[in-house]
Amino acid sequence: MNRSFSIALRLVAGGVFFFLTACKDDPTTGTTRVDGQVVERQGRRPVGNGTVQVWLAGKGGGYGPVGTPQPCDAQGRFSFDFDATNETGYLLKAQAPPGYLTDWAEAPALTAGRKNTGLTVPVLAPAWLRLVLVDEPPKSRVILTITGYAGSGETLRFPNDTLLVRPILAGVTPSIAWFINDQGQSKQSFQLIQPAALDTVTVRIPFYRVPPVCRAPEPMSCPVISCGRQLAGGLWRRPDVGHDPGRRRGGAAPEPQARGQRHDAGLAGGPGRGKRSRTHHRAGDAG
Template sequence: MNNFCMGRLFSALCILLIAATSCEQSRSGPTVVEGQVVERISGKPVPDAFVQLYQPGKTFSSGYSKAGDPYRTDGNGNFSFSYDAETESSYLLMGHSNKGHYTDWQEAPNLSNGRKNKDVKVKVNAPAWVRIKLIDELPKSKVWLAIAGYAGPVDNLSFPKDTIFYRFTTADFARRVTWEITDTLAIKTLRYQDYYVAGMDTVTVEIKF
């Protein structure tokens, strides 16, 4: 086969590929989704969770927004629903639960418009908790504490006393709680404790001052 024929064949294949891609992107209409919400690390199903459909905004900077109401899973994390897909709109599926499970954006599955999406696995991070136990050792002292290393903002405490409180964290990751102690002479002491906690479990961090 000469170079001219090879060139024409290559051009034809490119046109077919572009047409197929364009057709796939422009699909619309009834779309069925069936799958299960599972914990990302353990693979265990998450009962009575929710899945939420997201679609991109009309402009590049508008990001994704919710498309309709969430759908609830059954006792084994299974779900099944349908929606009318819009042309040239890509959809993501996110999962969450009332206990604190959630899907990372980068792990949200993409759905194929206008067709049946079967065996869709929606992976969610399992929740866990850090139990912070403050211990004011003798002699009693007045200090300021700044504590971080879990979900949410830094806890800034003035003249704390013996107490216990809980903070939400993401399970199955090696993490570190750090705290800075500042005394009345403005002398600062930095300490930390590494921790790893399984899903739906609690780890205790003792902070003595």
């Protein structure tokens, strides 16, 4: 009897201990301890003098900050408490100068109402993109769209020769692409890049437009040399006037011929026979 009671008592005590141990890591609400270190994702080196921020998932999607950013020391270490009002949905992100930050997909999750110790918060190292825009002759008015950074990129209307510097993240920006819209005609190019941590990568983006069709009335007033309307031997064909084969550049035009009067000079061999001939007379010669 005493032996059976002792066994039962041990089983009850073991169950209570197991229950308490299992519940120790279950999320709840209330005071939540957070401590750990911020490290560079590429080299796992400590990144100091930054801040960490707790984020909570919203019911409608997205995340919102919880409390204020907490400072880190020179070795990236941090330790603080916050009051959890939800049991789930907490993440921890970090950032540090000159541009280190944590990717959302790599932010560690927090267990609400418990101690979250020994955390490692990875951050991506910054790099910079140097965009050299070159308006090659003939000068153009195009719409330029550049992608590969800053979400969907950016669109520039009628850019000139320009130098742009944009921040990017090392190791996660494999290429830069650009699209040139020239009066409805699109051109696409790209360049592969491998930015290292705290490095600057240069991408040259040339753009130009197709020469317009020349419609100038005289050769010297045409802005495009090879417009396809200058004829061999210096002759020029205006688009709205018929070509005069007797006129050359620098020479005098032949005397214009007045409108003639057409009449039948008669038919050889009588009416209805032979070949009909036609003659033109200058105005005023009749009589």
